[in-house]
Amino acid sequence: MSALRRDGHKPRHVALIYDRFGYDIEHKExxxxxxxxxxxxxxxxxxxxxxxxxxxxxxxxxGERWKLVQVIFSSRVIASGPVPF
Incomplete structure (x- = not known):
């Protein structure tokens, strides 16, 4: 979300609204x-x-408007606690 905002987008975290959207974040391009x-x-x-x-x-x-994004975390980061932003 913050990366999209930083790039000038106005994303919506739709997964917080309703689980049946079929995706987590909606944004307009x-x-x-x-x-x-x-x-x-x-x-x-x-x-x-x-x-x-x-x-x-x-x-x-x-179709092409749906994208799967995988975020890979280092297990060292997870073991050491929250990542400061």
């Missing part, structure tokens, strides 16, 4: 609305990501 599904992983699980049936159906319907 020019005249098109895109959905970002965010999946977190550590190095040992980075080779795979699981999506729900609803996420799959929404991705199919939205």
């Amino acid at each position: 020019e005249f098109q609305t895109s959905g970002l599904e965010i999946k977190a992983a550590v190095e040992s699980t980075a080779a795979r990501a699981f999506i729900s049936r609803n996420e799959f159906d929404v991705a199919k319907r939205m």
